[in-house]
Structures are given as structure tokens and as C-alpha cells.
Amino acid sequence: MNEQHLRLDPVLGHGAGPVPADLAEGLSTDGTPLALHYDALFASLPPPPPAPRPEFDWGLVLASFQGALMDAVPLLQWFFLLYFFVFYGSFLFFNLASFLMIRRSLREQGADALRAETRHVIPISIIVPAGNDTEAAIATVHAMLQLDYPEFEVIVVSDDPQGQQQEALAHEFSLIPFPEAYGERLSGMHVKGIHASTSYPGLRLVDKEGGSRADALNAALNCARYPLYCNMGADFILRRDSLYAMERAFQRGPDVVAACATVGVANGSALQQGFMGSIRCWVALFQIVEHLRSVRFAPMFWSRINAMLITSRVFCVFRKETVLAAGAYASGALNEDMELVARIHRVSRREHKHYRISHVPDPLCWEAGPESRDSSRTRYMDEQTSLLQSLEMNRQILFNRKSGAVGWMSFPFILLFGLLGPWLEMLGYAVMALLWLSGLISGQAFWTFLLAVIGLGVLHSTSALLLNELAFPGERKFSHTLKLYGVALLENFGYRQMTAFWRVMAIVATRSPLMRTSGKGVANCSRSRITVS
């Protein structure tokens, strides 16, 4: 007998359908025997029709989605608002805290009546990778030779395969071949020869085979004689006594392994009656305001808690032995100093070394900022790509037990606001605009959001300008300061959003497989820019 044709007694409450195995065996769930009958009529009945499937109701789905969205709208609003509050709030805090530190440090310097001549200084090696631009390299070397410092040497590294650059440098500085006992502590491309100047004691040229900028720096480090060194960008303009100011940071103790100063923007500027001249190029003015609000003050705060990471172009002096112990320059790094500083933190923390990376607040170094929108975009994209690479190469710091304030404060901060910040910023604007356009939030809510975000942005920029004037009074003419104030207002209406977009695009371009495989990605663009300098 087929068990499907067994019908249970209706009192048991079962309907049609297959009988469970235990019941088919004639036992109830409590173990008592069941009375099973064969019901022919029941067996002849057609199987009951399947239960009707519910029809897909788009309206219902949309309504439930809208319901969920309506529930999420206040959350989204609060999320983005909170993000912007935390972002601007933290920068305002850093700027204010750093300002107080800088003012104290500058007052200390100003009050020091015993600033007699400094004889006992730590000698410094200045490394100038010549790159591709021979004229710029020659101009840089001439500028370096005029620095006011008792003991320094200049090492120029040239890797021109044609040898024309080496010839031009040799002609300009009376360089002759020198039988240097080259100690190759760092391996790299073959060094063809070393030349020394008969006119300028302390000037040498390292002639090597072509390689990366990091390779050039490592070759120069092999030749460097002095305990401190700096890596000179060919477009840097240094104050004549800048090496004194940098060296003073190292006088505070042997644990100071690096000192960094931010690089100001000085397009078309010349000293006019003791003031920085007015800049007419608007793109450069935007760059100055950006420099003031983002990098002029905050590094001082991070330096105080020994957690300074570099996020833009800086002028750094390093202790050579520390750099060598950390493995010197990584050949793939886009911004060598940026990556090196992160690595020094990582290695020193890992090995429980006492170390300190100092920030020098004095305005010591300037460079020509981009003057067109295209070059400005390239600069922003380069910086963002370098930052991503530097953080990626040293990601072990993040939330590492041993990494202290770097791993638990500055690294996450830069990750959240420096790297992911532009994404969240763009997303914030886009989402709020979409919500408004789809009628999910009122126009009033949208405009209030914009008022808050732009208001805080304006506050951030203008406060940085004010703090700069308070810390370094009389640095600029008042008319120039007013112009910068105007720019600090204006930049929040499009310029900031545009730079955030460029930063987003930099990461997209780096992560795009097409860009990576074609070899024409941002990384390569930035490499050539840095090399050309």
C-alpha cells in the first residue's frame, strides 16, 4: 500500500499531503498506535492546486524603499553634517593649538638676547638631484652655495645618459674627476664617477646610470660626509639662514631624527621693502590660502605629540644614520620624503627607539605653485596619489599596539580626512542635492546644510589667515592680506569642491586597472613632474 494514500483520522488534524514517516509507521508523536485507513475517495481526488504566488508589486517595492529612505534621510543628513562638523572642528582645534605653540616658540626666539654667533653647528650635506632640467639644477646649486651656514657640502646627482648635463655642470662649477673611495652602503644603479670642484670646496657631482629619484638620493647618501642632510627640490627657494633654523631643532637632543618645515607658495613674489610682494595670479592665491589652512599650523600640533606625518611638499633635514637604519629611500616612492617620514615612525616604533620628528614653524622655504588650472589639478592629484602610496606602504602603523600617537591618532586622522575626506565631501554634496531634487528633504534643509558647511569652510580659511597674521605679524602688506581674505571667502564656492573632486579622481585613476596596466597612470605623471622639477 502506498503511504500517500493513507489518510489520517481527521481528528488528528492533518490535511492532505505526504504523511510523515513516523506517522506512516503507525505511531503518534506520543508513541501510541494510530488507526490508519485506506480512503479510496480521498485518494481519487486531484491534488490541491498550488498556493497562488503573490504578484510583484512595483508600487509596493517603491513605497517600501521610499519608506526606508525616509527613515534614512535624517540619518544621512546627520551623518554628513556631523562629518563636516568633525572635519572643520578638528582642523580649527589643530590650528589654534598649533598657533599657541608657534607663538610661544617665536616669542622664545625673539626674547633670546644671547643669540651670539653660532660656531658649534652640526654640519649638513645638501643633496640636489639634478633631474632633467640642467638650467634649474645649475641655478639651484648656485643658490645653495650662497647659503649662510658654517659647514655644509653640496652633492649634485646627475644621471643624464648622454652626459651633456654632467658636462654643463662641470663647466659651470669647475668640476674635475675625483678618485672618491665610494662606500656603497646602499646599493643602486652603477655610479660612473665622482667629480669635485676646484672653485667651490665642498661641491661634488655624482655621475651615475639612470634610475629613479630615490636611487639618486641613495647614491648621494653613500657620498654624504655629514651627520645631517637635506634633499633639495630644484624649485625650492630657501631663506639664507634656513639651515641654522633647521639645525636648531637637532640641538634639542640626539633623539631628534628629522626636522621638517612647510614649503610656502611664492609665485612671482619678491621682497618689496621688506614685505613679500603681492601675487597677482588667482590660482596661486588659492594655493596660498589652502597652504595656510591645511599645512601651515597643524604639523606643529602633530609634532608636539611626535606623530607628524607629511601630507604635502616639505623641506626636511634628516639625521643620516637614522635614514640608513630605516632602509633609506624606497625606489617606488612618489614623494620620497613623505614615505620616508612614515617609515621612520614605523621602524622606530617597532624597535622601541627614542626618536622625535620636529616641525620648524619659521617660514624658511618657498616654491612656485601652479599657475594654471591644469597644473594645479596635476599637483593635487600627485599629492593625493603620493599620500595614498605612503600610507599604503606603511599601513602596519595603523592601530598597531606599538605605534602610539602615530598609529592611533595621526594616521587614522589622515586616512579619514586626508584620503577618504574628499570622497565623503563629494558624496555629502551629491547625496544632499539628490535628496533635495527628489523631494525627500525640503529646500530649506538643503540650503541650511550648505550654509553650515560653507560657513564652517569660510571660518576654517579665515581663521588660518588670522592666525598666520598673529603669529607672523607684518609678513605681508595689508592689501595683500585683504586679497587673501577675499580668496578665503571665495574658495568655498567651487574651488574647494573642485580640489576634492580632483583628489577623488587621483585615487580612481590609481586604482583603475586600465591606468595601472597602460603605464600612463598618475604615478608616472607625478614621477616625471618630480624629476623635471
Place this chain on the structure above:
Amino acid sequence: MAFWAGAAALALSGFFLLWLFLLQLWLLLQRKQRESALQRWRPLLMSGLYGQPDVLPPLSRLDLPHVLALWNHLHESLGIEARNSLDQLAGQVRIPAAVNRMLQKNSLNSRCLAARTAGNLQLASTWDQLLIILTDDSPALSLSSARALVQIDADRAIPLLIPLLSERTNWRYEAVLEVLQIAGSKRVAGPLLHAIGAISGHQSWLLLRFLLEIAPAEAVPLINRILSRPEEDERLLNACLDGLTTPEALEAVRALARHANWHVRVHVAKALGRVGMHEDGALLTDMLGDGQWWVRYRAAQALSLLRGMSIDELRHIKDIQTDRDARDMLHHVMAERELKEACMAAVHE
């Protein structure tokens, strides 16, 4: 809340603009004030150098910092006679009383200026106040106080200062040296020698450096004693080797040529180049095979500087070297010497 936050931020930005205007105005007034103070007081101070002016105007509070800065500048740049005239002039315009008041202010600039003036005026009445600020965290202020105390009474000040030298790591080396030089080597050498003997090695090297600068002759017996103890702190040994000017401790120096620390070996090579004998050539030639580039370099330099070492002998030493590093280093140092001569010739031309 968002609305009020945005509105408040914009209002605050507007306030910052006003602040910028006020700051500019304040800077302008400061500049004018300074110019007018100097215009009024410079001729008076200059005439005071050659005889007291008949009538001196009262020194206003606003003029005081500018006048004191100028007065100190003149006091520190001129001879003793002019200083006496300036002291008299300061007394006439009641600068000592003003200095006493300024020393009790909170402003760092004011106190530094006051301490500097008190020192130049040798104002004994400020001694207690200067002692208080000697321990201030600010290196500028504490050093100004140290200098003033030495100027007022060096015999009393030096015993107070010496213990601080190894503790105050934020005091600039040159500034401390200047203060010690004001006190004079006779007053400083004894307490320094005593302090070096009393404190542990890693702190005494700094004091030894001061002693070598101030009274090198007094340091010779101490240097010889320290060099005979190779277990001493590396920095102390290096300071001794750097300060070595006589061949008395040569045996001890030679013994340090195989010190485990390569920094010490570098300093040994340098010291041998300075005070070594011709027979130290063999030891220096051995050092050319050192694993450290810097030891080889300094050994080669020392060889070339040894008394009686001719260029031919140096070339011979180079030629007989079987170690390529040693030969290359000697070649390098010889070329460096030739280059230096070429540079000198170029300068003379």
C-alpha cells in the same frame, strides 16, 4: 542647529576681518611708537656717551622697552668709559626702578629685557628676583638671568650655575659658553673640574667640553686620567680625544685604537693625526683596514698629517697596501689634499 552653526561661523569670519584691521592698526601704532621713541632718545643716549645732557625728559612707559633695547645694544657694543656714562644716564631716568618692576611682570619679552638690563647695570638689588627666574622653563629667560647673575657677582653666581649646566639640556651651547666667558676661566675652571669628577660620565662630557673651551690647560691632567679608562662613556672619551693637544696621553690613545665603538676609533685617528708621532704610522695603516668608512677616512687623513710624513712615503704606503679599501682611501685623501691646494690657488688668483 545647522543654521545657527553656519550663521555663527560666518559671523565669526566677519569678526576676524575686523580683528585683522585692528591688528594692522596696532602694528602701525607700535611702529610709530618705536620710531618716535628712538627719534627722541637716540640723540640723548648718544650725547650721554660723551657727557651728561642738561635736561632729560621723563621716560614714559610706552618708550621704556624701545629705550632699554637701544641702551643695552649700546652698552654691549661700547667700551668701559661709555658704559659708565650710560649707567649714570640710566640712573637719571630711573631705569633701575623700572627694571625691578619689569622683572615681576608676566611678559617673557619684558622680563628678558629687564634681566639683560639688570646684568649690564650690575643691579645687586635684583639678585633675588633673578635667582627665581634662573629656574624658569624658558631657556631665553633663564639664560638671560644666568648672564645677569654672573655680571652682578660672578663668584656667587658660578657655584649656582655649574650644577644647572648638565641639567638644562635646552640651554644653547654658545650662550652658556658666553656666560662662562664673562665669568672668566679662573673662576670657572675649578668648579667645572670639581663638577666633572662628581657627576656620572654621560653628563660630564658636556661640562668637559665647556672646560676645554674655557680653560684647556686646566683640562690636560683630567683628560689623561679619563683616557686611561677605556670603559668610560663614549661621549666623554670622544670629548677627551677631541681636546687632546699634548702627546702625554699617547699610550692611552693608542690603546683605544681597537675600541669596540667606531666613533671612538674615529676620534682616536683624528687625535693621532694631531699629536701622534711618526711611528704611529703603522697603527694608522692598520686602521686603514677598519670596516667603517669613517675610521678608514680619518686614519688616512691622520697618516697624511703625521709629523715627518712626506708625500712620497704616503704614496709608498698606498702602493704596498694589499687591501683595496685601504688603497682607495689613501688615494682619495691624497687627491683631496691636491684639490685643496688647487682651490687655494684658485682663491689666490
